[in-house]
Amino acid sequence: MKLTIWGAARQVTGSMHLVEVNNYRILIDCGLDYERETRLEENAFFPFDPEDIDVVILTHAHIDHSGNLPTLLRLGFEGQILCTSPTADLTELLLLDSVNIHMNKQRRRSKRKHRNGGFAPLYLQKHVMDTSDRFVTIDFNKPFRLNGDITVELIPSGHLLGAASVILTVREYGFEKKIAFTGDVGRKNYPVMVDPADLPPVDYMVCESTYGGRYHSKAETVEQVLIRNIDETCIKNPGRLIIPAFSIGRTQALVYSLNKIFSEGLLPRVKIFVDSPLANYATEIFRKYHPMLNNEAHEFYQRRGDEFEFENLFYVQDMKESRHISNYLEPCIIVSSAGMLEGGRIQDHLFYNIQNYYCTILFIGYSAKGTLGHRLLRGDPVIHLRDRELSVYATIRQTDLFSGHADHNDLVNLVQKQDKELLKKLFLVHGEPASMEAMKTELEGVGYHVIIPEKGQVFEI
Numbered sequence: 001m002k003l004t005i006w007g008a009a010r011q012v013t014g015s016m017h018l019v020e021v022n023n024y025r026i027l028i029d030c031g032l033d034y035e036r037e038t039r040l041e042e043n044a045f046f047p048f049d050p051e052d053i054d055v056v057i058l059t060h061a062h063i064d065h066s067g068n069l070p071t072l073l074r075l076g077f078e079g080q081i082l083c084t085s086p087t088a089d090l091t092e093l094l095l096l097d098s099v100n101i102h103m104n105k106q107r108r109r110s111k112r113k114h115r116n117g118g119f120a121p122l123y124l125q126k127h128v129m130d131t132s133d134r135f136v137t138i139d140f141n142k143p144f145r146l147n148g149d150i151t152v153e154l155i156p157s158g159h160l161l162g163a164a165s166v167i168l169t170v171r172e173y174g175f176e177k178k179i180a181f182t183g184d185v186g187r188k189n190y191p192v193m194v195d196p197a198d199l200p201p202v203d204y205m206v207c208e209s210t211y212g213g214r215y216h217s218k219a220e221t222v223e224q225v226l227i228r229n230i231d232e233t234c235i236k237n238p239g240r241l242i243i244p245a246f247s248i249g250r251t252q253a254l255v256y257s258l259n260k261i262f263s264e265g266l267l268p269r270v271k272i273f274v275d276s277p278l279a280n281y282a283t284e285i286f287r288k289y290h291p292m293l294n295n296e297a298h299e300f301y302q303r304r305g306d307e308f309e310f311e312n313l314f315y316v317q318d319m320k321e322s323r324h325i326s327n328y329l330e331p332c333i334i335v336s337s338a339g340m341l342e343g344g345r346i347q348d349h350l351f352y353n354i355q356n357y358y359c360t361i362l363f364i365g366y367s368a369k370g371t372l373g374h375r376l377l378r379g380d381p382v383i384h385l386r387d388r389e390l391s392v393y394a395t396i397r398q399t400d401l402f403s404g405h406a407d408h409n410d411l412v413n414l415v416q417k418q419d420k421e422l423l424k425k426l427f428l429v430h431g432e433p434a435s436m437e438a439m440k441t442e443l444e445g446v447g448y449h450v451i452i453p454e455k456g457q458v459f460e461i
Contacts, residue, residue, distance in 0.1 A: 009455035020139025032067030051076035058083035059183025060163035061090035070123035086162025158186020191253035234331035239358035247278035341372035364402035379394030
């Protein structure tokens, strides 16, 4: 059996790993590489022939894991894509949104008369629909035979609706080997999401390390952070609380948490506007797969009803409604995408409120270096938006309590449940180099064999 790490090697994005067993080729994830050193167009080229791939197994829907699937098909892949049912639905939604993003990039570059004649999008809507036709959905915790020698099993990993860790069981030369790909591992007690399940004993593991060396704060709960910010911004003052949030996963967790606060009367009612068409569609998918939400959400549903609908919550449908929010003079909460402020309707709300002393912008997710969100969080006094220089008078705050990733301790504990004598090699991917080194140091200290692979590095296992 041969393992090649083709993506998320010593970086966060672009997850893609190739397993080869007796000329049968399995691709685990096929994500877009967003690293600043990599031009987006480079995702149009694969380091292997897509026609040679027999099957893709998708851990979850996020674009850095799924976003290059249509390109794979466009260039000749003819096999099936295996994943859970929620992952199939959410992936189609995100890929269609990705097409819009690529087309917008093309239009902007065309206006600038790019010296290379413009930017050809990676794929079109047709390629997304072709991709959706290849999905074959399988249930959690039920082995699925790929061929006579290989079985795959999907284990709940939390993190996002339908997200899974992948366990491959391979029979080769009369011996059985197991290799685990964790995908993105969720954190325990996250709003709406199930906790990540323990993995069975394996011989090899490819483990994410996004939060290696970092720890989630535990001083406050999600509800306490929201109550404090709403109270200071919208109750004691006639202000606006603007929350940039990723449309899928993060927004649903936030809406549910706000529902708990207001339905239990912990604060006077304040109007909440969810201004993200993608989030609205995603919420319908969360409703569709309600049985796969966690026990707390089920109990809330029995007591209060729909987790994602309540009296002072309004889902904004179109741009006309979105613009009306700017003229809404009473205190309110605006939830909009994108989470790093790099596009979407959130930029409209930012443009009209960044110079508002009574506005608080609460970041509930990670903002990569170079993004507008990162510039605000580092304290830039002036930002450039819509060809204008705007002074920052709004209050800027951040919490990591809505992060959907396991932190350092959670990841280390996940690995340490494996017998160090049985686990021959642990490969760390999907993280910054410092995060990987922090995990490597601790796990090697207790006896695990840890490797931080380079992109394209091949391992005989």
